Amino acid sequence: MQQQLPQHIAIIMDGNGRWAQRRGMPRSAGHTRGVDAVRIMLTRCRELGIPYVTVYALSRENLGRPQQELAFLFDLFLRFLKSELPELERQSIRLAMIGDRSALPLTVRTALDYAIKRTSGGTMLFTLALAYSGREEIMRAARTLAASCPGENASPEEWERAFRCGLYNPELPDPDLIIRTGGELRLSNFLLFQCAYAELYFSDRLWPDFDNAELDRALAHYAGRKRRFGLTESQIEEGNIPSSGSLPHSVRGCPRSETEDRTS
Ligand code: FPP
Numbered sequence: 604m605q606q607q608l609p610q611h612i613a614i615i616m617d618g619n620g621r622w623a624q625r626r627g628m629p630r631s632a633g634h635t636r637g638v639d640a641v642r643i644m645l646t647r648c649r650e651l652g653i654p655y656v657t658v659y660a661l662s663r664e665n666l667g668r669p670q671q672e673l674a675f676l677f678d679l680f681l682r683f684l685k686s687e688l689p690e691l692e693r694q695s696i697r698l699a700m701i702g703d704r705s706a707l708p709l710t711v712r713t714a715l716d717y718a719i720k721r722t723s724g725g726t727m728l729f730t731l732a733l734a735y736s737g738r739e740e741i742m743r744a745a746r747t748l749a750a751s752c753p754g755e756n757a758s759p760e761e762w763e764r765a766f767r768c769g770l771y772n773p774e775l776p777d778p779d780l781i782i783r784t785g786g787e788l789r790l791s792n793f794l795l796f797q798c799a800y801a802e803l804y805f806s807d808r809l810w811p812d813f814d815n816a817e818l819d820r821a822l823a824h825y826a827g828r829k830r831r832f833g834l835t836e837s838q839i840e841e842g843n844i845p846s847s848g849s850l851p852h853s854v855r856g857c858p859r860s861e862t863e864d865r866t867s
Contacts (some may be wrong), residue, residue: 609779610760611655612648613801615793616641616747617785618809631675636811639684642690645729645816649694651822655728655776657701659793663736666706674800677711683715688721697725701771701864725829730775737795744796745771751858776802776852780825782818784810802828 612744616637639708648656661676662736669674684698689700695774698718707715711733716718747769753761777797781790786807790798806813 606822607801607826608651608822609776610653611657611776611780612653612821613657613778613781613794613798615642615659615781615785615791616689616810616813617783617787617791622809622811630672633809633811634676634679637663638679640811640813641683642687643815644813644818645696646694647818649653649696649727651741655730655778655798657730657732657775657778657794659732659735659791661702661733661735663703663706663739664792664794666734677708680711680731681714681733682736684711684718688718691722691725691729694727695725696722696727696729698722699730699772699775700727700733701730701740701775702733703739704734706734728775730772732793735793737772737792740771741796743771764854769852773779773854773857776782779830780804780821782806782821784808784813800830800832802830 614751618635618653618845619633619634619661621709622636623630625676645656660680665676666673678740694715698715702716704715706711713727715733744766748762751765751768753765757765777799778794778801780803781794781801782804783790786805788805802825804819804824806817808817829836829839
């Protein structure tokens with residue numbers, strides 16, 4: 604029997620530095636191996652038909668790391684965006700970005716724009732969270748809402764829709780499964796609004812050691828969960844359609860001014 608697969612997997616890739624330091628190597632070597640793990644994971648998700656994958660490649664807080672490590676990471680992103688482009692296109696993977704674009708060097712922004720444009724026809728969405736902060740995203744959405752309130756008679760759904768229009772990518776569905784490697788049990792400011800009903804899988808593996816077997820374990824963990832979204836088991840058995848609370852997972856058709864320059 605085929606197991607229930609998540610539609611959206613979001614991953615906190617932790618442990619690159621420790622992976623390298625345990626081998627007496629510079630932290631940068633861990634990041635380099637981390638890219639290999641991304642490539643392997645993405646290909647496997649593609650094969651499985653998982654339509655949305657998001658990776659936390661750089662948090663807003665990571666921007667405070669030593670200049671040398673940051674410069675290495677930006678260069679790594681640049682090389683990834685160039686070298687992986689043919690493979691992303693071949694696998695019909697569409698690239699997107701969430702986070703604070705203005706905090707990224709121009710070279711990275713330009714390479715991102717190019718890769719996003721070139722892969723725009725892809726059928727699977729691969730989102731890089733870069734210079735990303737969940738709290739900051741919530742604040743942005745709150746500002747958007749303040750600027751375009753739906754009116755006092757609006758329903759809770761309309762309020763949420765208007766709020767979601769201020770997220771970096773309102774069309775990105777909430778994650779069904781969040782995986783964190785590296786042994787820590789926290790979310791570290793990742794997708795704070797969207798994680799409301801996500802299943803969580805914490806792995807002791809360091810990110811460069813994350814392989815298909817560990818992905819399969821995370822997927823088996825997910826398949827073994829009963830997702831009730833606050834309802835009772837018998838309600839689910841009676842065929843009530845579970846949704847993320849009473850509200851939509853994602854929204855389409857937001858006014859352009861609210862979303863432009865955020866997902867690209
Ligand atoms: C956290 O490990 C990882 C990062 C801050 C960078 C993540 C980047 C990659 C996996 C490579 C680039 C990815 C793409 C998609 C191009 P850490 O350095 O905090 O590890 P530690 O907790 O062991 O110090």
